[in-house]
Amino acid sequence: MALKQKYPKDSAVTMTEMVLPNDTNPLHNLMGGRMMHLIDIAGAIAAQKHSQRIVVTASVDNISFHQPIKLGSVITLQARVTRAFNSSMEIYVEVFAENLSMESKILTNRAFLTFVAIDQAGTPINVPELLPETEDEKKLFDGALRRRQLRLILAGRMKPDEATELKLLFED
Amino acid sequence: MALKQKYPKDSAVTMTEMVLPNDTNPLHNLMGGRMMHLIDIAGAIAAQKHSQRIVVTASVDNISFHQPIKLGSVITLQARVTRAFNSSMEIYVEVFAENLSMESKILTNRAFLTFVAIDQAGTPINVPELLPETEDEKKLFDGALRRRQLRLILAGRMKPDEATELKLLFED
Amino acid sequence: MALKQKYPKDSAVTMTEMVLPNDTNPLHNLMGGRMMHLIDIAGAIAAQKHSQRIVVTASVDNISFHQPIKLGSVITLQARVTRAFNSSMEIYVEVFAENLSMESKILTNRAFLTFVAIDQAGTPINVPELLPETEDEKKLFDGALRRRQLRLILAGRMKPDEATELKLLFED
Amino acid sequence: MALKQKYPKDSAVTMTEMVLPNDTNPLHNLMGGRMMHLIDIAGAIAAQKHSQRIVVTASVDNISFHQPIKLGSVITLQARVTRAFNSSMEIYVEVFAENLSMESKILTNRAFLTFVAIDQAGTPINVPELLPETEDEKKLFDGALRRRQLRLILAGRMKPDEATELKLLFED
C-alpha cells in the first residue's frame, strides 16, 4: 500500500517556551544545551506528525548561537519537514526570541535535524513523501540533498569527490 | 599580564549519568535532545575549567546518533579542550554508553563545540593558550583550524575558496 | 501617554509539548495538574506579550478533563487575550491532543484565566486595550464581562443580584 | 459487596513544599501554574487514599490568587474529601504560606476539585461513601451538591433552571 503524500504545513509545529531560572547560566542567560534540547523536541514533534510513527534523532547539523537570551524571555520554535527519504526526514527549525521590552521577535538560531521513523521493534519504516508547495519550501527541499551529502562526508560515509550536490555549496 | 598556558589534561572532564525515565521516548531509549543537553554541559564545564570564566556556547558541530541507548544505561561523557583562539575554545566531547549486560562500553557519539569566555558584563575575554601534549591532542589541535573554517563557511562568514585548511578535508 | 491598542493576533500563542514519562500517572496518562501548569504558562505568555510586562496569575476558571491523553502524545495549546480591563487581562486557552495514530487532533480542554500586569515593584500597571476583530473574538470579548461577574460572585466580592451580565448565562 | 464507608480524616493529606527557584517568575514569586500543579497532586493523593484506586482529575473549580508567595517560602496544602458520588469524589484543598519572618501562616488559596476512580482498564469504578463528622465537614458535604450543579451548568450539561441547589448560592 502506498503511503499518503503530505505537505509541510500538515506537520508544521510552533512551540513556545518561557525561559525559566533552571534553564540559565550565572549571568541569567539561556544555556546552549537547553536550547538544543528544545530544538530536538520541536523537530521530533514535526517528524512524528509527518510520519505518525515514533521517531528517533539521527543527526543534528551545525548550530550557532549569537545573541544571549535573558531569563523571562519568550522563545518560539518553528519546525517543519523539508524532505523525506525512505524512513528518514529532514526537519528545519527556526528559533525566535523576544523579551519584555521588544516590539518584535528576532531570529536567534536555525537548525537542520534528521529523524528516522521506527516501528515498535525499533526497525526503520517508510514515511510519506513530502510535497513542497511554496517557493521557500521548494528551496529547502532542493537544498536537502546537498546537506545530506555534507552529513555523509562529515560522518566519513561518503568521499568528497562523490558529493556532486555539495559542490553547489562551494560555488554559491 | 600574559595568561598562563594550560594543558588539555588540566581541564579534562568526565561526566557520568544514568538514563532516567524522563530522558526517554516511548520505546524507553534516550532522546537525542537530552544527549545534546548533556554534551553541552560537559563541554561547558571543560571550557569553564580552562578559562576560569563564565562561558557561553557559540556553536555545536554536526552530531550523529547511531545506537539506541536504553533506560537504565550508564553514559559517560569525556570532554577536553582541543584549541584556544583569543576568547573562544573548541571542545571535543566523546560519549560512551554501557548497559547492564555489557562487559565494556561503546562509543556512541562524538561532538565538537565552541565556547566563548565572557566577563560579568558579558564581554568576551581572552583565555589561556592551549598546549597539546600527546599525539592525539596534537592531531585534534591541528584539525581545529579546518573545523573552524567549515563553521565559518556554514555560517556564511567565509567564502569556500578562502578556506585553505578545509581543502585538506576534501583531500583526505 | 495613552497605551497602544492591540489586536488578539498580536499576542496569540501556540505552545506544543510532548507528553513525557514524568507527566503521567501509573496508567501512562497525562496528569491533570501538569495540564493546568501548561495552560497557565501558555496564558501567561499571551498576557506578557500583550502587556509587555511581567504578569501574575489572578484566577483560573473551572476546567474540565474529559479524555485521557496518552504518554507520547502531542498536545497543542492555543492562548489569546479576550479582553483587557485596566491592569488585568482575560486569556482563553484551548488544548488539543493527538496521538500517533490520529489523523487530526481533538479539543480536550478549554480554560479562561486572568492575569495582572505588574511593574518591578509588584504594583499593578495599566495594559493596552484589546480590539477584537473577528466574529469569534467579538463573542469572547462580550462574554468576558459575564465571566468576570461570575468570578466576583464566586469570590464573594459581588452579590448575585448585582450581576446583570451573568443573567445572560442563565438565559442562554 | 458493599464498599466500606470512610471518614474525611481517613484520607486527609498534608503536603508541605519549599518554593524553589524554578517555581518562580522573574520577580521571584511562585507562579500560578506551579501552585495549580501542587493543588492537583494534593487532591489526587487524598482521592487515592479514600478510594484506594488510581484516580484521574475530572475538574477543578475556579481558583483565585491573591498574595504573592516569595522564593524560599514554605507552603502547606491541606486536602480532604468532602463527598463521594458513585465513582467520583469532590476534594477541598486549602493552601497556606509562610515566609521566614512570619509568626503564623496565612491562607492563600482554596480549591475544589473532582477526581474519578478508575480500574486498570481505565473504567470508572465505585468508591466508598463519605461520612462527614464535624460541623465543618457536614457543611462541605452539603455544599458539594450545589457546586456540582454549577460545574454541570458551566460544562453545558445542565440547564440553569434545573439547578435547584444552585439557587441557594444566589440566595446566600
Place this chain on the structure above:
Amino acid sequence: MALKQKYPKDSAVTMTEMVLPNDTNPLHNLMGGRMMHLIDIAGAIAAQKHSQRIVVTASVDNISFHQPIKLGSVITLQARVTRAFNSSMEIYVEVFAENLSMESKILTNRAFLTFVAIDQAGTPINVPELLPETEDEKKLFDGALRRRQLRLILAGRMKPDEATELKLLFED
C-alpha cells in the same frame, strides 16, 4: 535579647509526595537518593520554621532502606526538631509509605539530621531553645547529646574516650 523558646509542635512538618516515574529505578521502585533528597527538604523546613532563618544542612546520620517503595505509592514524611544547640538544630524525620492496596501505611525510614541557622552573610546565628513536652519528645531530646558525640567521633573531632554520653549506646 533572649530568643523565644519553642515547642516541637510549633515547627513540626508533614510532607506528602507521590512517587513519580522519574523518581524510580528500572524496577519502578523509588531510588534511595530521591528519598534522601525529600528527607533533607522535610528536615530543612522544620529547622527553618523553628529558627525563622535560612538553614543549611550540617550533617545527616546513617539511613537504612529496607522496603522497596513502588511507583505511584504515597510517601509521608514527618519532621520535627528534637533539640537546639546554639545555632544548630537536630531534626528527626520519619518516612511512611502506602500503596494503593494498603489499609495503613508502614514506617520505611528514620533519619536524624542537623541544620545550622545562618544570616544573610552566611554566618551562624543563635536559634530558640527547644522545650520537649511529651515523653517521646523528651526521649529524643535526651538522645540528641549521644548522637551528637557519635557524629563528632565519626567526623574525627572528638576522641572516643571523651564521649561520655555515647557509652550509653553501647550499654543499652
Place this chain on the structure above:
Amino acid sequence: MALKQKYPKDSAVTMTEMVLPNDTNPLHNLMGGRMMHLIDIAGAIAAQKHSQRIVVTASVDNISFHQPIKLGSVITLQARVTRAFNSSMEIYVEVFAENLSMESKILTNRAFLTFVAIDQAGTPINVPELLPETEDEKKLFDGALRRRQLRLILAGRMKPDEATELKLLFED
C-alpha cells in the same frame, strides 16, 4: 558457576555536575539534599558497574557538610567499590568542588553507602568479589568490616559487645 573477580578500577566512576539554580537555597548555595541525591547516583552507578545488575540503596552512612558550594560551581564525585559481601557492596564516594576563581578543587564531602544487587524479581543476587590492589584500596577494604558492624549496631541488629572490629575505631 563462580563469578568473575573484579578490581576497584573496573567500576570506578567520575561524575561531574554544574550547580544549577534549582539546586540552590536562597543564598545561592547547593542544598544538602541535592548533594545526597548526587552521591547516591554516583554510588549506584559504581555498584551497577561492579555487579552488572540493577542495584538498590541499602544504607548511607553519616555525611557531614562543611563548606557552602556556590551556584555555578563544578562538583566532581568519585565513586568506587571498597568491598563486596555476597549480594551487597560498600561504595566510597568523595565529592570535590571548585568555583570559577579556584586553581584547584577541594574535598567537600565523603560518604560510604551500601547497595544490594537484585534480579528482575527483586531478589538479592550474588556479586563478584572485590580485589583491592593499591594501599589505599586495601585500607578501605579492611575498614569495610568495621563500618559494617557500626551500621548493624546503629540499626539495632548487632549488640555492641559483639562488634569486635568496631573496637578498632575506638582505639585508633
